[in-house]
Amino acid sequence: MVRSATAQDFSFFYSLYMHPQINPFLMYEQMDEEAFQPIFHDLQSQNQLFVFEYEGQMAGMFKIVPFAHRTSHIAYLGGVAIHPDFAGKGLGTQMLHEIIAHCGERGFLRLELSTATINERAIKLYEKVGFEKEGVYRNYCWLKSENRFLDEVVMSYLYPQ
Template sequence: MNLSIEPVAPAHFEGLWRALDTVAREKRFLAFTEAPPWESSRSFYEHIIANDQCQVVAVADGQVVGWCDVLPGMGQTRAHVGTLGIGLIPSARHQGIGSRLMRAAIDGAWTRGLTRIELSVRADNANAKALYERLGFELEGIRRRSMRVDGVYHDSLAMALLRRDDGG
């Protein structure tokens, strides 16, 4: 398999949207249970590029198989904070691609001057939680009943990574 981790570019948009839709429809991992409509997704990706925000994709043999982004929120007091999101289509999991995506996105976040990366992960998502811990994220709390899927509530974990003083 020919795999590369690349900054998102217009050529990736459709594949990225399809990958998001695939993972969302599993209904076990993401806030979405299907991808947002194509037009709004494309605008969202264009906004990321136009504002030099941090999003990388994993491309395997020409197909987008996953993504990781660290995106800013609103407000001057939160300008140093990015929120991380990641996903791989099922066939691309457990091969170290998640770690590679995360390392690239974390480096990209620090390069852009962020000093805190936070995320939210469903409490029963052991694979993702283990990956985050391996990369240094620490548990900050539990968001109770923060997700509801088909009428069933799920807690999620609040985790964060702070940039070290030496920038690493």
């Protein structure tokens, strides 16, 4: 089940964004809870953060950022993660199918995302549910803590028209 995030979900989001297996593939450097609080509050207050629940437990997260004007039919899908405790159960596929359905119900015709080119598991998962590669952003993500850049593959899902 997909639902909007609430202020009470802060600890879950913080634990995923800062998880050592997940953090290198997301937007934010490691930080303490106090520094992450305004980021979470801003995204949550704009109704851009969502929780994926499995059997009544929070298992995954993502954000949907709608575009505007001539691109208002597009949403950016970011911050996609399944908690490692739920890995290997097919929940990534299930969550993405629910995200696609949710965005389709909201009237979007295109979903975009990007992920590190070295994140092969994620790329395979996105392709499995219908996303296609469109290009590569070179030196796109700066991992300050590792003093290196990551290239990002840009992918999209187009809804049938």
